[in-house]
Amino acid sequence: MNNNETAFLRLVNIMDDLREKCPWDKKQTIHTLRQLTIEETYELADAITDSDWKGIKEELGDMLLHIVFYAKIGAEQNQFSLDEVINGVCEKLIFRHPHIYSDTKVADDEEVKKNWEKLKLKEGKTSVLGGVPKSLPATVKAMRLQEKAKQVGFEWENKDHVWEKVEEEIGELKTAISNLQQAENKDIPLKAALQQDVEDEMGDVFFSLINFARFLQVDAENALERTNKKFIDRFTKMETEALKEGKNLHDLNLEEMDAIWNRVKKENR
Numbered sequence: 708m709n710n711n712e713t714a715f716l717r718l719v720n721i722m723d724d725l726r727e728k729c730p731w732d733k734k735q736t737i738h739t740l741r742q743l744t745i746e747e748t749y750e751l752a753d754a755i756t757d758s759d760w761k762g763i764k765e766e767l768g769d770m771l772l773h774i775v776f777y778a779k780i781g782a783e784q785n786q787f788s789l790d791e792v793i794n795g796v797c798e799k800l801i802f803r804h805p806h807i808y809s810d811t812k813v814a815d816d817e818e819v820k821k822n823w824e825k826l827k828l829k830e831g832k833t834s835v836l837g838g839v840p841k842s843l844p845a846t847v848k849a850m851r852l853q854e855k856a857k858q859v860g861f862e863w864e865n866k867d868h869v870w871e872k873v874e875e876e877i878g879e880l881k882t883a884i885s886n887l888q889q890a891e892n893k894d895i896p897l898k899a900a901l902q903q904d905v906e907d908e909m910g911d912v913f914f915s916l917i918n919f920a921r922f923l924q925v926d927a928e929n930a931l932e933r934t935n936k937k938f939i940d941r942f943t944k945m946e947t948e949a950l951k952e953g954k955n956l957h958d959l960n961l962e963e964m965d966a967i968w969n970r971v972k973k974e975n976r
Contacts, residue, residue: 719789722775726783737780744773756932802826824858835859846928849917866922873915880908944971 708716725732747769754762778789803826805811806819813819824835832838835858839851856862863869887901920927945967949956956964 718771718775722772722779726779732776735776735780737777740773740776740780744770747773752932756929756936802830820854821858824855844928846913846917846931849914850921850927853918853921863918863922866919869915869919869922873912873919876908876911876915880905880912883908941968941971941975944975 727733747766751763751766751770753759754766774792775789778787778792781787781792782789801808803823804819805822805826806813811822813822827838828835835855836852839848839855843851863872883901883904887898887905890898890901917927920930945964946956948967948971949959949964959967
């Protein structure tokens with residue numbers, strides 16, 4: 708056996724031991740593991756966002772453990788075995804890569820993706836949009852929906868057209884906000900409906916901006932997360948700077964906080 712085979716078999720044997728001898732591991736089910744798996748996935752995503760290779764290696768190990776764990780439970784329940792899981796994905800990859808394992812010709816990666824979606828429909832999928840998990844974060848889901856729609860030609864011609872759509876949606880959002888403001892003194896049901904219009908139009912703006920990011924080859928989810936991290940870093944530094952001056956942010960007005968914020972921003976650059 709090569710190193711990969713030896714290491715994988717070692718993990719499988721350890722999982723067998725833990726499932727038999729450890730009280731915590733014996734108690735776990737697919738349902739109790741679900742939330743832990745979600746957490747591990749986000750920890751891997753964080754490491755990737757930070758380009759933390761040491762963290763990526765560690766989190767991949769945790770994800771691999773979860774895969775082996777689920778397969779162990781599946782075997783115990785007479786549902787599937789680990790080798791069925793592995794062979795299943797192998798067969799899927801071979802079927803979906805006829806340009807490698809058959810005589811299909813492709814020009815580029817875009818054609819590969821189009822063929823991929825066609826083959827998925829042959830597997831029994833009823834919609835091109837099928838396979839996008841309902842529980843995906845909204846930003847990631849929007850990216851996946853747009854990418855899948857693209858594979859059947861439902862796509863803007865260029866980024867300028869997409870930006871025109873962004874501006875159109877912003878205009879509709881402004882109109883919805885104006886309508887809501889004009890209804891301030893009117894009946895509650897009308898205001899509730901207009902508030903829903905604002906939310907709907909805001910969603911359209913987000914969706915079109917994500918589409919524009921895709922045309923710029925920018926990962927919208929990662930871009931927003933990088934901004935979140937940047938905001939956290941600058942805000943906590945602003946708190947620290949205020950404390951150095953013997954003050955709490957609650958004691959400062961917006962102008963004073965803004966001055967510290969700009970100073971921190973300049974230092975970061």
